Amino acid sequence: MKKRNLTSTALAVVVVGSIGLTGCSAGAGSSGGESGGSGDSTGTLIVYTNSNSDGRGEWITAQAEEAGLDIEIVGLGGADLANRIVAEKNNPVGDVVFGLNNMYFETLKAEEAITAYEPEWAGEVDQESGDPKDGAFWPLVEQAIVTVYDTNKISESDAPSDTSDLWNDSKWDGRYEVNTALGQATPQLILAGLLTQHLDEDGDLGVSDKGWEEVEKYFAHGSPAVEGTDLYARITRDEVDFGVLPSSGIAARDAEYGTKTGVIAPEVGVPYVTEQISVIAGTSKQDRAEEFIDWFGSAEVQGEFAKEFSAYPVNEEARAQALPEVIELIDSLDKQDIDYNLVRENIAAWVEKTELEYLP
Amino acid sequence: MRNSSLRTMFRSPLVLVVLVVLLWFIATFLLFPNINLLVSTFFPGGEFSARAVEKLFSSERAMKSLFNSFLLAISLAVTVNVVGIFIVLVTKYFQIRGSRVLWLGYATTLIYGGIVLAAGYNFIYGRYGFITNAVRNVWPEVDPNWFSGFFAVLLVMTFATTTNHMLFLSSSLAKIDYQTIEAARNMGASTWKILWKIVLPALRPMIFAVTVLTFLTGLGALTAPLVIGGADFQTIAPMIVTFSKSASSRDLAALLAIILGLATIILLAVMNRVEKSGVYFSVAKVATPLKKQRIQNRAANVVVHVVAYLLFIVYATPVLLIVLFSFVDSTAVLTGSITLSSFTLDNYATVFGSPAVLRPFIVSIVYSALAALIVVGGLLFVARVIQKYRNPVTSVLEYLLHIPWILPTILIALALVMTFDRPNPLIGGQVLTGTTVLLLVAYIIVKIPFTLRLLKAAFASIPDSLEDAARILGAKSLFTFRRVLFPLVIPTAAAITALNFNSLLDDYDAAVFLYHPLYEPLGIAIKASTEGESNLDSMSITFVYTVLLMIIMGLTMYLVYGRSGGTTRRRKGRNVTPDAVANDPAAAAAVANTK
Known part of the structure; x- marks a missing residue:
């Protein structure tokens, strides 16, 4: 009696587990395995960020979908995220990274984990807030x-x-x-x-x-x-x-x-910290990564984002839509x-x- | 040991297969990645740098924290054994009224830990805790910060880490040959003398195993000192975490972790030596289930009852509070002013309101279950080989399997990412970085030492005569293993599987670097929902997740213990531990004999 009970429990767990495993390895085959080398330019765009909390991640995913962009947000704390991108640089998993501050982006640049791309909205932001020398990353919010x-x-x-x-x-x-x-x-x-x-x-x-x-x-x-x-x-x-x-x-x-x-x-x-955005070096989805950056950094999306999350955008056109109390506070503080x-x-x-x- | 020679070992094909697979695993996943990482850490630019040693030894703070960690580990090894053995005895050995209720209270540590546990204690005894408030209402001169520092950390961690005693010592106790106890009593031995001379010595292999685990837990203590240690009692683990996240300070993290790991390994070696010098076959050859003992001395009986129930209160209150707090507005909890109007379902609404809330649960359950089953299943064979054949080869293998104890999870994870980001001949030219497999590999790796220690201790209590009998009767080695040995260790193996499963469910350290973007595990989801600059309910949301985790973990423990316990009781009509019967050695021996 007793033994059969335990055996059946163990059996059930194994069966459930192996179903899970096949699910997992199927997933690995379609997205991880193939994109492992290079060439897989279809599938979901993986967006790395440390700025997904308070509902930001869900908001961005939903807005992107409306704009016809299929993205998956991977949210991790700043230091962990930067470490992960550097560790993965020979075989990148993410396609775009945003939200980290200048300090971390300087590290990513020094490690050659990101590549320069000049977005369509480059003229609307203060170059000094990003990477004026090489244009490796571009500012979003402050x-x-x-x-x-x-x-x-x-x-x-x-x-x-x-x-x-x-x-x-x-x-x-x-x-x-x-x-x-x-x-x-x-x-x-x-x-x-x-x-x-x-x-x-x-x-x-x-x-x-x-x-x-x-x-x-x-x-x-x-x-x-x-x-x-x-x-x-x-x-x-x-x-x-x-x-x-x-x-x-x-x-x-x-x-x-x-x-x-x-x-x-x-x-x-x-x-002041300025959150930046950039393409992760070695991505197989370069075109769509650029498309996402052009869309997310645009005055329209940044303005909406600022309204929704009391942010202070670097994009000058979007800044008009920021909440008045946010503008007042930021204006009262000098930048060190x-x-x-x-x-x-x-x-x-x-x-x-x-x-x-x-x-x- | 006569059969420990290398030649006997290599004669068995089963052992050979086990050894080959083991060697491949150790080389591929334990040695290669970590040596890679350590070489690049300690030999920057190809030359050894003693920088880390100098830096650490000239830092007063590092030395003090290191000292504190050792102090905690050594103290815990004593206090946890005292409390742990006591609760095992009152629930499984002595006749105590309401022992099943007591067991449930003591078992609460199975289902929660970490920050939530420390916070739970802080809400009771801390500066704004209700016991502190109540005491100060009577004696206002009491220091509100009384519950802080070494004493507080030791107390919280003592009650938090008796889990291993609850599970493994109980199951060893159930295997004691009751006839020896009866014989001693017939010869007039006192309760105390029987306990001291017969029961405790028989439990020694398992006590050694759980002591090593406790020592390691003390050395690695992270959250309890952070939350209640105060300025006077900070340990080394937070420093290791900070340093392992910075590429240029990683050598310091590695060095500190190696110091802690080596200390554990030395303790392990000492215990192994002591264990070797004795024989602890405690499995009863005739199934006479252990009968609970009456405490003869009336006064002693009363004292034991009182202490048992006091401990019950200490164990159970934090859990009840956490369940309660998950229904309370977080501001009220943090400012310490809970009224009827503070009760709310908002915290649950927040957790269940976010889209796809169930997915991380499923991902984590699958990962944890697979890892727990694979690691226990694989190590069942390995532990037997290592325990049975004691020679230099198996000793080296055993120590190599403890590598995951020497390095912090964060470094193990980083080493895996960086090693398997290119095709690797050791795994058939596959790339693992960015796949779902790597996190599973990491989970298996980090659970190896814990599983090995306990399985080995479980095998140590099985007499060789059982296996010999089976062999003489013509059973093949795999058959013997499956039908004779396996049933004897299955209670311990099931308990380890459940514990491994539970502890992996909310893992963050390994997942953060290894998880596949489309399969977000629970630890990451919890962290994401509790972080954020305008997110003030983080503590409450942690409580909600803890309650949900408690439900899953409680179910796991029920599957392993509760159900089988129920059928046993019905069948036998008396209150014996489920383990005692699950582990019916006579039946196993009978199987061997009929073959």
């Missing part, structure tokens, strides 16, 4: 990385005028959140924003001692982010007063937590001058040094 607080708790006049006051003024000791997950994009940009203010060719890793001191103090006096707990939840329960956030996240949080966000606008400006090529060359070493010496 975001500011800002230090925020709740004006219900701290009035604008009491708030520090410069972010460095947070770690230089004992008043704010332990009252601002620092993100220690340096493998992720935003914490890396914050670090880059700090260190590029203190560049010094003779200093360690091209940064002056003063710069490293700032980093040390920044982490020493901050309150490490809590995995799984949103910054605004911590602000609401009075654990911290300040924290860093990409500007596109503010509106939703004010609505959810009843906060009224204020932003620190330092004199040097704040780091960051040389992303230099950051790309150094960020890994900077992260390593910070991780080994300065994290709490």
Whole structure:
């Protein structure tokens, strides 16, 4: 009795499994296997992105389908996605990549994992935001990385005028959140924003001692982010007063937590990230990849996207359709001058040094 | 061991086939890709670089984190054994009122873990947890951050990692020859003495196996220290994750992982040596199922009952909370002010509202089931060969099979992508990068060491005489394996399959680099739905997915344990463990004898 029961269970699992396997290998045969080498120019266009959350991925897929483009979104976090594209470069799986910031695109370019293509809308965007030298990648939307607080708790006049006051003024000791997950994009940009203010060719890793001191103090006096707990939840329960956030996240949080966000606008400006788009080198669907880029970056689609997801498009014609509060916020913040090529060359070493010496 | 010589080993055709397949697999999927990666990591430009060693040893933070990881691993090896053996004894050995309910409570760790588990504990004992609040209402001077640091991490991880004890130690316990216990009692031995002199020694191979696993879990601890470790107790795993994602720091990640892996292998070697010095055939030759023992001393009986139920509460509350929280508005959960109006079905609506929500579940179930079955099925033969023939060849093979423990999953995955992105003669000139097969290969690889350790421990408790009897009676080796040995290890094998299946379901680390774009697995889907700058409900959505996963995993465990348990009870009319009967050695011996 007993034994038969177990055997039948095991049998059932094996049967189900092998059905699955045939399904899988059929899939491998038709899309993976053949596109493995080259030549398969039909089939779904694989779009790699880190910008598919909050319903963006579904929206883009649906809009693309209306425009007659058959795409499949593969969404991964920034660092993971860049690593995956580099690892796959001898046998690329994706056809197009968008959403990563300049830093990651500089890496992809240096690894020869993307190829230059000048889109139809090239004239409508500021070349400086992309890759003015080689045109390997092209800008889509911009975001500011800002230090925020709740004006219900701290009035604008009491708030520090410069972010460095947070770690230089004992008043704010332990009252601002620092993100220690340096493998992720935003914490890396914050670090880059700090260190590029203190560049010094003779200093360690091209940064002056003063710069490293700032980093040390920044982490020493901050309150490490809590995995799984949103910054605004911590602000609401009075654990911290300040924290860093990409500007596109503010509106939703004010609505959810009843906060009224204020932003620190330092004199040097704040780091901006520009999400880019490019064709993945070695794709077998070059024509359709280009078609997708021409469509997605166009003023019309970018305008719709901006309206839907409170984004700030680089495309000047599309910018008119961005939400007024988004335009107002971005206009109020100066762009910090960051040389992303230099950051790309150094960020890994900077992260390593910070991780080994300065994290709490 | 007399039959351990190489010559005997090579005489059996079955063993030869197993060895050839094994050698091919090790060379192709374990050695070749990882050596490739390690060479390019430690020999940039063809020359060895000691950079990683210098960097790490001069970093105070790295050394402290490393120390913490070891401290945690060693402490866990002790505490998990204490708690684990206790819960196994109260559910399977002693007569405890309501032991089946207790078992269900303790078994909750089978179906959840990671960030959700740590968060669950944090919601109870953490700074804003309700126990902390309740205590502070009475004694306001209590530090609200009391539940943090080493002590908190150790506590959470102790209760989170008794899974292996629950499954494997229970099944070993069920195999103990009850007549030895009866004999000892007739000679006047006390409850305590029987436990100490007969029961625990018989469990030693399995205790060794689960101790190694616990040690490894402690070394690799990632989420519990992140969530409740605080500034004083951070471990090395987060640093390994950060470094393995950066091409230029990968040598540091690899070096750290190798240090942890080697420590585990050394422990393994010590355990192997200790195990070799004893004989632990514990399978009863006459089927007298284990009868639950009364605790004679009244006071001791009361104490054991109280502790058992206290533990039950500790185990069960986080799970109940997570189910509850999946129905609560996330803001209310995070700000700690839950009222009746906070209850909502929105979280479920969000998960089920997204298109094709079921597809990732199916993809992950197929991958996990295939990987779990293949790895257990294959290693059944390998574990037997390694356990039976102890010689230098099998020792080397055994250690090579532990390579997946030495490297973090992220590096194994990257090594596979980069190795199989061109036609490879070892696999018949196929390209695997970009196909659906590669993720399956990775899943099989990462589950090898765990499966091997437990299967080997299961085989260790089978006396050679059974196999000899079958052979003398003329059974072929494959037949002997199928009809004599296989039935004896099937409970353990089924449990390992279920655990492997459960743990692969929501994998992220391997999938992130290897998944085929058209077959998105669950871990990726969960991550995607919980990330996003304007997505504030991430914790609640994680809870919803956890509840859904609990249902699938619960069903898996039911298929393996519950159903068979039911039929046994009906048939035998008494409350014995399902394993005891599933593993009916007398029947197996009878089969051998009739041939």
